Amino acid sequence: MAQPVAVSLTPLLKDELDIVIPTIRNLDFLEMWRPFFQPYHLIIVQDGDPSKTIKVPDGFDYELYNRNDINRILGPKASCISFKDSACRCFGYMVSKKKYIYTIDDDCFVANDPSGKPINALEQHIKNLLSPSTPFFFNTLYDPFREGADFVRGYPFSLREGAPTAASHGLWLNIPDYDAPTQLVKPLERNTRYVDMVLTIPKSTLFPMCGMNLAFDRELIGPAMYFGLMGDGQPIGRYDDMWAGWCSKVICDHLGLGIKTGLPYIFHSKASNPFVNLRKEYKGIFWQEEIIPFFQNAVIPKECTTVQKCYIELAKQVKEKLSKVDPYFDKLADAMVTWIQAWDELNPAVAAKSNGKA
Amino acid sequence: MAQPVAVSLTPLLKDELDIVIPTIRNLDFLEMWRPFFQPYHLIIVQDGDPSKTIKVPDGFDYELYNRNDINRILGPKASCISFKDSACRCFGYMVSKKKYIYTIDDDCFVANDPSGKPINALEQHIKNLLSPSTPFFFNTLYDPFREGADFVRGYPFSLREGAPTAASHGLWLNIPDYDAPTQLVKPLERNTRYVDMVLTIPKSTLFPMCGMNLAFDRELIGPAMYFGLMGDGQPIGRYDDMWAGWCSKVICDHLGLGIKTGLPYIFHSKASNPFVNLRKEYKGIFWQEEIIPFFQNAVIPKECTTVQKCYIELAKQVKEKLSKVDPYFDKLADAMVTWIQAWDELNPAVAAKSNGKA
Numbered sequence: 001m002a003q004p005v006a007v008s009l010t011p012l013l014k015d016e017l018d019i020v021i022p023t024i025r026n027l028d029f030l031e032m033w034r035p036f037f038q039p040y041h042l043i044i045v046q047d048g049d050p051s052k053t054i055k056v057p058d059g060f061d062y063e064l065y066n067r068n069d070i071n072r073i074l075g076p077k078a079s080c081i082s083f084k085d086s087a088c089r090c091f092g093y094m095v096s097k098k099k100y101i102y103t104i105d106d107d108c109f110v111a112n113d114p115s116g117k118p119i120n121a122l123e124q125h126i127k128n129l130l131s132p133s134t135p136f137f138f139n140t141l142y143d144p145f146r147e148g149a150d151f152v153r154g155y156p157f158s159l160r161e162g163a164p165t166a167a168s169h170g171l172w173l174n175i176p177d178y179d180a181p182t183q184l185v186k187p188l189e190r191n192t193r194y195v196d197m198v199l200t201i202p203k204s205t206l207f208p209m210c211g212m213n214l215a216f217d218r219e220l221i222g223p224a225m226y227f228g229l230m231g232d233g234q235p236i237g238r239y240d241d242m243w244a245g246w247c248s249k250v251i252c253d254h255l256g257l258g259i260k261t262g263l264p265y266i267f268h269s270k271a272s273n274p275f276v277n278l279r280k281e282y283k284g285i286f287w288q289e290e291i292i293p294f295f296q297n298a299v300i301p302k303e304c305t306t307v308q309k310c311y312i313e314l315a316k317q318v319k320e321k322l323s324k325v326d327p328y329f330d331k332l333a334d335a336m337v338t339w340i341q342a343w344d345e346l347n348p349a350v351a352a353k354s355n356g357k358a
Numbered sequence: 359m360a361q362p363v364a365v366s367l368t369p370l371l372k373d374e375l376d377i378v379i380p381t382i383r384n385l386d387f388l389e390m391w392r393p394f395f396q397p398y399h400l401i402i403v404q405d406g407d408p409s410k411t412i413k414v415p416d417g418f419d420y421e422l423y424n425r426n427d428i429n430r431i432l433g434p435k436a437s438c439i440s441f442k443d444s445a446c447r448c449f450g451y452m453v454s455k456k457k458y459i460y461t462i463d464d465d466c467f468v469a470n471d472p473s474g475k476p477i478n479a480l481e482q483h484i485k486n487l488l489s490p491s492t493p494f495f496f497n498t499l500y501d502p503f504r505e506g507a508d509f510v511r512g513y514p515f516s517l518r519e520g521a522p523t524a525a526s527h528g529l530w531l532n533i534p535d536y537d538a539p540t541q542l543v544k545p546l547e548r549n550t551r552y553v554d555m556v557l558t559i560p561k562s563t564l565f566p567m568c569g570m571n572l573a574f575d576r577e578l579i580g581p582a583m584y585f586g587l588m589g590d591g592q593p594i595g596r597y598d599d600m601w602a603g604w605c606s607k608v609i610c611d612h613l614g615l616g617i618k619t620g621l622p623y624i625f626h627s628k629a630s631n632p633f634v635n636l637r638k639e640y641k642g643i644f645w646q647e648e649i650i651p652f653f654q655n656a657v658i659p660k661e662c663t664t665v666q667k668c669y670i671e672l673a674k675q676v677k678e679k680l681s682k683v684d685p686y687f688d689k690l691a692d693a694m695v696t697w698i699q700a701w702d703e704l705n706p707a708v709a710a711k712s713n714g715k716a
Contacts, residue, residue: 152537179511195552196554203562208511288512
């Protein structure tokens with residue numbers, strides 16, 4: 001590898017990372033993750049009926065927020081947090097006091113690598129986050145910072161320091177993350193291909209970011225990881241992570257940060273109902289045809305030197321250019337601004353630090 | 359897979375593909391490739407002393423060109439073909455009458471996949487070329503046209519037809535394609551990681567294209583696959599394939615074509631001498647720091663609707679903007695124009711067809 005990644009016997013970043021889990025059910029899935037997750041602090045965001053009790057297996061260190069908590073903590077600004085949708089997870093990003101976040105869905109289990117060894121997904125995400133990205137030029141042997149790899153002939157030496165890594169997007173074995181039409185057409189397709197690779201998504205390239213198995217650096221990109229308005233009372237669902245992915249990629253490109261995708265895999269246990277999904281996605285299938293060119297062409301002015309400033313600027317452009325697609329985007333643009341206000345309220349020190357750094 | 363790729367029992371594209379091999383020695387390496395290459399026609403370009411006889415194993419159908427042949431066929435335009443450098447291989451691209459080219463170095467052997475099965479590199483390249491690319495948006499499960507894969511949730515439906523694939527860049531197990539400084543620093547590093555993946559290099563992203571294991575569609579991109587002026591009498595070597603890669607990627611981006619990288623692997627048997635390589639690469643290490651921004655910022659006017667027109671335009675820009683780096687680029691820009699003239703002379707029908715198509 002081009003530069004060594006720190007490895008220690010105590011869990012990496014034990015006191016610097018929170019695991020955020022949105023859920024509507026008892027968290028039995030954590031039993032399988034115990035060897036990997038138990039040293040870390042969990043932030044559980046209860047999605048839906050706050051009167052229901054969520055059971056967390058013994059021995060985990062956690063805080064749990066339900067809708068009543070969100071309303072109490074954010075007051076009127078709670079309107080920016082989705083209700084009855086796993087998009088509510090982004091509240092966990094906001095209340096965390098740590099530098100790093102790992103978020104995972106409660107239907108994701110430990111996958112095995114081709115040798116049969118259980119994959120410590122969190123450890124791989126941390127390796128991805130702690131080593132630089134290479135967004136400015138493609139390396140044909142992929143992540144040059146992995147052991148046994150490096151920059152290939154023809155890779156400019158001036159770019160070999162790389163860029164700070166803001167996010168690490170992990171993948172899924174078994175049930176692939178397909179949209180409803182693809183689920184309907186290919187109900188039996190399973191992802192069985194373990195691709196032993198991490199790569200940086202090149203600058204100016206958008207990708208479909210899935211929130212199922214995702215890690216990021218809150219200080220570098222946190223305020224852009226807003227999962228939008230989905231679920232209860234909204235005309236759309238299942239685009240929460242996509243929205244966060246488009247916004248955060250455009251902002252990373254502007255700020256010179258990298259996003260990696262590839263390893264680690266989790267085992268995605270069950271396909272969600274394609275009929276329900278189709279209803280949620282229906283409008284998004286049309287809207288994304290206009291949203292993606294919008295993000296591909298979005299230009300953030302040089303004066304925007306922090307994630308917050310970039311995000312507010314994007315909110316302005318969403319209002320200007322996407323409201324004509326549907327009035328929903330007008331509401332979403334307002335929620336984006338509210339989100340940043342709430343973020344800065346809960347993170348005064350980080351906001352200041354981030355302002356100072358950029 | 360999103361769309362089926364034609365598979366037949368007779369070798370794919372048997373009468374539509376030439377294998378181009380630059381060499382200075384007897385082609386014993388072909389014995390290992392016999393099961394995969396024998397059905398195809400070979401074009402051997404003899405690099406160096408034309409009085410030497412190159413032995414080709416029995417049973418292969420081939421034509422062989424040495425320097426005398428090149429001089430005879432191209433006359434004064436032979437000046438654009440490098441001498442005493444494997445860059446001369448591009449003469450083979452020019453004299454071919456087929457739609458597809460596969461080019462491979464004579465120190466590349468058959469690699470095995472993780473199950474121990476010999477990899478038919480050519481077959482994988484053909485699959486890559488015959489299925490579309492996805493340069494406009496990144497698919498997190500990589501090539502959606504491979505079996506068991508598809509476009510993931512959030513991939514715009516309007517982009518799922520993809521773009522025609524112009525080139526397929528294969529990789530190398532064992533000796534990685536490192537530059538001289540990296541070879542010197544890591545003499546023992548071997549590539550042992552088999553990454554079971556093909557992906558499209560996104561639009562607007564440059565990559566270091568290696569000529570060791572490369573296939574392309576002559577009709578779509580052939581005239582851009584010029585390997586420049588290297589070797590005898592030139593101040594630089596080992597940038598022939600890089601040059602072709604930068605030019606062809608910029609032109610593919612302009613024309614809406616895709617380039618894939620990843621599978622197939624070949625087994626690269628021996629590292630070239632890093633001291634010799636350093637002497638060849640020395641100037642390139644400095645020059646690439648200016649060449650890459652040049653290509654990253656190159657804009658080809660809309661009127662350039664054929665590869666030839668794009669290439670002539672690039673030659674003009676090279677002369678304008680890179681001659682100040684070194685007078686070599688002035689000479690190279692002239693050679694680029696000569697190359698296109700020679701190409702069109704040898705390929706009148708294809709030139710017309712390509713002009714008509716665009």
